[in-house]
Amino acid sequence: MKRFAVCGVSNRAIDMFIKPIFKTFSETCRLVGMLDFDNKRFDVCRNLVPETMDVPTFHNGEFEQMITETRPDVIIVASRDDTHVEYIVKALEHDLDVITEKPMATTAADCRKIIDAEEKSKGTVTVTFNYRYNPYHTKIKEMILEGKLGKITSVDLNWYIDTYHGSSYFQRWNRQRELSGGLSIHKSSHHFDLVNWWLDQKPVEVFSFGARNYYGQESPFNPKQEDGRFCFTCDVSPNCSYYMRWNTRSNSASVQDDHISSDMKRKNAYTNYRTDQCIFDSSIEIEDTYTATVKYDQGALLSYSINFSLPYEGYRLAINGTKGRIETMEYHAPSRVPFPTPTQVIDYYPLFGSKETIHVVERTGGHGGGDPIMQEDIFLGVDPFRPYKILSGSEDGAYAVTTGEAVWKSVKQNKAIKVDDLLAYQSMT
Known part of the structure; x- marks a missing residue:
């Protein structure tokens, strides 16, 4: 039985790795730990995959504790792109195998760190280029x-x-x-x-x-030069070609539900994370x-x-x-x-x-x-x-x-x- 721990309980982690472990590969694979910075991500995962109810959870800064307590064979990395390198290198330092979502990292320098760490490790890195x-x-x-x-x-x-x-x-x-x-x-x-x-x-x-x-702010489609708007509460959304391509003027919850994917609704349930930031922000x-x-x-x-x-x-x-x-x-x-x-x-x-x-x-x-x-x-x-x-x-x-x-x-x-x-x-x- 191969033991897996997941760093980053993201939408991709749930659908690509966690569900298959329980639904398809449970005879040979076991999920022994989940790490994330947001408790709501664990709640979303448990709701979608009830089998994870008893899987131990850990927060940022508790990677070493997770390794000690759960003894995984493989670390699955599916967190935000810029955090991949930290978890991959730490796992390799423990001689663990790594399965990471793509991109493997966000810079060539971080890729070099991963390659160097792998050369010193008994573990190997697999990148999931589906x-x-x-x-x-x-x-x-x-x-x-x-x-x-x-x-x-x-x-x-x-x-x-x-x-x-x-x-x-x-x-x-x-x-x-x-x-x-x-x-x-x-x-x-x-x-x-x-x-x-x-x-x-x-x-x-x-x-x-x-x-x-x-x-961005200089887009010819920007209906108003103003930062900090959110699509679902924006007062100029009826003048936004991108919003109106997939919504209607009534902007009602029932109409939105017809057009917002389950993925988007799931992400909007997380702490301090919105998927409807304005596409015309100057930042x-x-x-x-x-x-x-x-x-x-x-x-x-x-x-x-x-x-x-x-x-x-x-x-x-x-x-x-x-x-x-x-x-x-x-x-x-x-x-x-x-x-x-x-x-x-x-x-x-x-x-x-x-x-x-x-x-x-x-x-x-x-x-x-x-x-x-x-x-x-x-x-x-x-x-x-x-x-x-x-x-x-x-x-x-x-x-x-x-x-x-x-x-x-x-x-x-x-x-x-x-x-x-x-x-x-x-x-x-």
């Missing part, structure tokens, strides 16, 4: 391994975040770079990891442009639009863009190689897309030959069917019949985060940033 497990993404990996593209020369990846999802980042703690690393880390690091994994190459240099076009400092070019150590080039305020959510992908090209497009959250969406397929174009359209076998479960398979790898052990590596380690986590840091630093400094310079702690002021 995008890898999406069946479309694993199929693309398999096509590359089969040699259908030959040598990869370039990747075009354009990611689209809709007005519902995109604005949510600017209502929460994510809008502070010191807490999230900015969206080029908090969000885009997942995409960089996916490309790194497909290519099996390491990023070496990044040049990017970025801007804040939609959010917002992070970018909402990026384009970037990434050079890899084996010659591949990535052309990447992400936009956090678009009419629909999804991505367009093309991978080019010396033997052919792959194209695909996915629409996320089809219930929020204001038009019919086609079923995703993968189109393969050999360099000389006829186009092939591949219909991928889909799976049920979160994040496009990938979450349940990743959870099996985490809680049962890596699938021995899978012919390629998919579960991520600390180096994978570090390169994803550092690429994201290189993106925003390139924006600020208007120059190319070398990835290994950041990982080696060199000053980039």
Whole structure:
């Protein structure tokens, strides 16, 4: 029986780790401790997962006590992004294995601390990059391994975040770079990891442009130059295009309940944490639009863009190689897309030959069917019949985060940033 303790009883911790431990993997796994700074998070968890009623709870500053009293084998880290490094390093100092939510950390310097701590520890770090497990993404990996593209020369990846999802980042703690690393880390690091994994190459240099076009005080959509507003009590919300896209003028509780996700309601139950901060506050400092070019150590080039305020959510992908090209497009959250969406397929174009359209076998479960398979790898052990590596380690986590840091630093400094310079702690002021 493997013993787990969780640091950060977040929404993600509950849904991705705590529920599966009790509902699916209880024969081999046991939750022995939960640590958080907010008692209400324990209450929410107990309400959603009654089996946790008798699990011991601990507060910030009681990590050592939790280790001594509960004797876990593995620490699961699912707290706010900037706190990951503290729990990961402490766990490694106790020779414990670590499973951490992505991003692994918020800076290259903290990634370096984690890698150094792991080298001295008997424990190992696993980063839960669930995008890898999406069946479309694993199929693309398999096509590359089969040699259908030959040598990869370039990747075009354009990611689209809709007005519902995109604005949510600017209502929460994510809008502070010191807490999230900015969206080029908090969000885009997942995409960089996916490309790194497909290519099996390491990023070496990044040049990017970025801007804040939609959010913040200077937004053309800001109905009033005033800080400190909250969406659900705001007197100008009927003039806010973002609010009115998902709500009505009556602003009644019953109307709000139709549009506020269970995730949002759960988070609003926590102490001193609101998910409806105004997206036009002057304190917002992070970018909402990026384009970037990434050079890899084996010659591949990535052309990447992400936009956090678009009419629909999804991505367009093309991978080019010396033997052919792959194209695909996915629409996320089809219930929020204001038009019919086609079923995703993968189109393969050999360099000389006829186009092939591949219909991928889909799976049920979160994040496009990938979450349940990743959870099996985490809680049962890596699938021995899978012919390629998919579960991520600390180096994978570090390169994803550092690429994201290189993106925003390139924006600020208007120059190319070398990835290994950041990982080696060199000053980039």
